Amino acid sequence: MSVRLVILGLLRERPLHGYELKQIIEEHMGDWTAIAFGSIYYALDKLAEEGCVERIATEQEGHRPSRHIYQITERGEEEFLHLLRELWRTPERQYYDFDVALFFITALPHEEVLATLRGRVAGLEAALAHLEAHQNEQTEAPEVPPIAHAIFNHSRVHLRAELMWTQDLLHHVAEGRYP
Amino acid sequence: MSVRLVILGLLRERPLHGYELKQIIEEHMGDWTAIAFGSIYYALDKLAEEGCVERIATEQEGHRPSRHIYQITERGEEEFLHLLRELWRTPERQYYDFDVALFFITALPHEEVLATLRGRVAGLEAALAHLEAHQNEQTEAPEVPPIAHAIFNHSRVHLRAELMWTQDLLHHVAEGRYP
DNA sequence: GGTAGTATATACAATATAGAATATTATAGG
DNA sequence: CCTATAATATTCTATATTGTATATACTACC
Incomplete structure (x- = not known):
């Protein structure tokens, strides 16, 4: 829309x-x-x-x-x-397809789940680094409107939240809390 | 999908x-x-x-x-x-319609923007409180699978991130940083 | 100077989405 | 006991989404 x-x-x-x-x-x-x-x-x-x-x-x-x-x-x-x-x-509610995968995750072998979670953590870290580099670069450009900072930050805070949550999930899975 | x-x-x-x-x-x-x-x-x-x-x-x-x-x-x-x-x-990239509104926000009067942002903060706080109450209630139910905790947390961390970001945005707007 | 790839610009067809329409049965309240 | 409302179960239609097809022009490289 x-x-x-x-x-x-x-x-x-x-x-x-x-x-x-x-x-x-x-x-x-x-x-x-x-x-x-x-x-x-x-x-x-x-x-x-x-x-x-x-x-x-x-x-x-x-x-x-x-x-x-x-x-x-x-x-x-x-x-x-x-x-x-x-x-x-309008408040917008976000939905995460990943939650659906998580719901059915017992269908996959433990080791595969762990390996993929580690991959996700690495991917999120890379995405975050890339975003921050991109943001610094944009910050110096004069034609970028000030509101762009806020929009960048929006992505950044959610990426960070996602990273922390994924790390947390990884630890829980590693401890065997979701058999 | x-x-x-x-x-x-x-x-x-x-x-x-x-x-x-x-x-x-x-x-x-x-x-x-x-x-x-x-x-x-x-x-x-x-x-x-x-x-x-x-x-x-x-x-x-x-x-x-x-x-x-x-x-x-x-x-x-x-x-x-x-x-x-x-x-x-697959890493999923989330997009926020709100960012689009933000991009064009100079089209709305300052006071209206401030008022609506305050409303959003209040709404997010309420949503967070509701989620946490709901989570506690579910936590005690025995038929809820353990993975439900992780899924709840997922929503929670993103709601929190959204709340903090919105508060930050509100302060910036109040200070007149986006004229 | 030929050719492979990119840029210009839209139309169109295939697929997906989401709710309205339909028709029956159960339920709750006065 | 009557009536309004909710529940059962799906089909169908209107709308939205997305990429493919098309055809020309430019550009960079061997």
Whole structure:
């Protein structure tokens, strides 16, 4: 659902076509969103139907596929604020597929479980290190908006929580607490 | 994707029909999974097509809608282990819609942002308290498998991380660091 | 200068999701 | 005992998601 918010939010700056949206999203939000490019075109069509955006031009460079340029409408501005407030207010509950695996884990041999948990711990440590390096690098770039720090921290605190929990789980499993 | 694992995992115990699966999932996994009942029937059909489960009977009580009982096959057992290992090994990256809202937050008035953040902090504190109470209550129940503790803790550590991060964000916003 | 790979740009089809619709039976409250 | 509500059990439809297909243009390297 946040694709719509992203599209409207970016179109508030200036008119864009689908591919441009895809590029901006990948470059500026790629680290903390998962928006498939197919969803962008779907959402654009939907938003156009609803009168939240409108095609203002169709351009073509050489014999490249032509592109449709969209502009946000007044209705779109309203929808943007509506979606923003909704996301901003609604508490989101996260679910972890890993918990499902954990629930059935007695189906796997003890040694395999231990080995994989150790692998997860290592992977989380690496991810955390990578994130922190990336964050420092971004911190120095002047074009990165201040709010990016908060978004980085968000990932960081959850990665850390996940790491600690996994280490804890590893110890419990090693002690044979889940036979 | 974890619906398939859940279905196969539960069918390993004994043959079940769709509604029974729905009940077990709601009762035993409702707190930490989000599996819509529509997805259960879809997955059952799919798994049957693939030969992972098979209908072994169709029963009917009175004039109630009849129910189809499914049994796991050998192929299903293999698929179960395959899915379990995949979930168990694959690191899962979580994305937070809230980050998208945060990215566009300058579109909302400062006071509203502050008020809503305070609301979120309160909500997270309540959720945490509720979870801890629920966990204590479950801890005493004998039929709850030991692994349930780990799953509870998983939610708890992430809720705590989210709470701390939100409080931190609130302070930064209050200090006017994101104008 | 040929060619392998990447970038541009969207349409479309396959798959997945989630809730509404349906129809019967049990239950609880006045 | 009557009625509103919840429980039983699934099918079906509307909607959303995601990647594949398509076709041209650029670019880097041997």
